[in-house]
Amino acid sequence: MSEIAQVMHQPSRIRILKMVTRDPLVLLSALFLVLLLFAATVGASLVEPSIAKINIALRGQPPFQLEHGWLYFLGSDSLGRSLLARIIYASRNTLMIATSAVAISLVIGVVLGVWAGYKGGWQSTLIMRITDSIMSFPILLLAILLLYIMQAQNQTIVIVLAVSRIPMFLRVARAEVLEVRERLFVTASITIGSKTAWILRKHVLPTITPTLLTLAALEVGFVMLSESSLSFIGLGVQAPEISWGLLVSQGTQHLGTLWWLAVIPGSMIVLTALSLNLLVSWTRIYLDPRQKWRVEA
DSSP states (O other), X not given: OOHHHHHHTSOHHHHHHHHHHTOHHHHHHHHHHHHHHHIIIIIHHHHGGGTTOOOGGXXXXXXXXXXXXXXXXXXXXXXXXXXXXXXXHHHHHHHHHHHHHHHHHHHHHHHHHHHHHHHOXXXXXXXXXXXXXXXXSOHHHHHHHHHXXXXXXXXXXXXXXXXXXXXXXXXXXXXXXXXXXXXXXXXXXXXXXXXXHHHIIIIIHHHHHXXXXXXXXXHHHHHHHHHHHHHHTTSSSOTTSOOHHHHHHHHGGGTTTOXXXXXXXXXXXXXXXXXXXXXXXXXXXXXXXXXXXXXXX
């Protein structure tokens, strides 16, 4: 039995784990994201008492030293607050906003996209014209305009970012449904009189789900960058709440002397987006039967 055949006979979880460990970049990306989720859920609660703790004696401490304890490993700001504690706590707001916005846009976009792609007619035309109107505005410009009108709170930021990303999911879902609708198994189901809800549940949605989940994972990184951009210009997360984007914005005020206050939170944004992209690309290959051999070999 060949090596690939032996791998295929193993339980799916073990097989996936072995394939992940063969690619160092994918493995590092997965480990980084797992640690990030742990920090955002458990770690944020543990460091919450330290995020606003001022210690004038330790202000402006440089990073990568343990002389004052692990909380000061990434240095401190101009008030002596631990940068590591603030980054860990800020990860909760950043990830919450990004995942919530993507989840809302995914649900609404898929529902409208599936309806427009499968039913067609004037409803599809109306939906696509509205979508084109939204996409005609630059995303950040649209978000800035809405946040300027409304109060910049976390809930408002989630809604604004979700609205700006709905067209992406809608167009992808519609395109996928238009392609699946022409396949023989869907045509056969329609011919024998199957109900629309049954066809969508049994044939259409399972077929388009991998593409949509891949897009959703990529969108988390994009929305995270968008939130950081809004926070950087003062229209995102507002103090006393913090996010990575707000930390970068505050850190640029001391870039000449305390460079780590902006560089390290900015690096976290970049590493998270890069890890998501690498892991999603690998997952996409794994779910594609035509390319799966590339990760199994």
